[in-house]
Amino acid sequence: MADEMPDELWIPLVDEPIGSVVQAIVKENPEIGKLVESPHRVLAFRTFAYIRCGLVLGQLLFDHDVPDYDGSESWVEALLKDPAHHTALTAEVRAVAEEIAADPKYGEDEPLGPDDAVRERFRAFARTRLGEAS
Numbered sequence: 001m002a003d004e005m006p007d008e009l010w011i012p013l014v015d016e017p018i019g020s021v022v023q024a025i026v027k028e029n030p031e032i033g034k035l036v037e038s039p040h041r042v043l044a045f046r047t048f049a050y051i052r053c054g055l056v057l058g059q060l061l062f063d064h065d066v067p068d069y070d071g072s073e074s075w076v077e078a079l080l081k082d083p084a085h086h087t088a089l090t091a092e093v094r095a096v097a098e099e100i101a102a103d104p105k106y107g108e109d110e111p112l113g114p115d116d117a118v119r120e121r122f123r124a125f126a127r128t129r130l131g132e133a134s
Contacts, residue, residue: 017074017076021089022049025093035100040106041101044100049092
């Protein structure tokens with residue numbers, strides 16, 4: 001059945017907290033997201049970024065004590081209070097994005113969303129249409 005739909009992509013839904021950590025890092029660093037804008041690259045990026053961030057977080061947990069759980073924050077949140085830990089995760093996410101972007105097997109697909117030129121054409125269209133309706 002997979003051979004029948006080669007273009008179908010499955011983007012995994014990830015439980016907290018690793019998925020939200022990766023998303024936050026990409027949101028803080030938009031240049032990372034721009035490296036992996038195509039559907040195939042997004043899938044590879046999310047898969048490998050989640051795995052590699054999980055490994056980094058596991059190593060940080062092993063190397064650093066976290067306070068006993070009191071219900072206020074997760075062990076990940078406790079670790080991320082240290083700026084050096086956040087920097088380490090950001091570097092790992094950036095490395096994954098750069099590796100995916102440089103790998104020719106992920107091809108040159110179209111970006112998932114509209115580019116800046118398309119957005120600007122839409123804004124101009126909307127201004128024209130909304131201006132006429134007033």
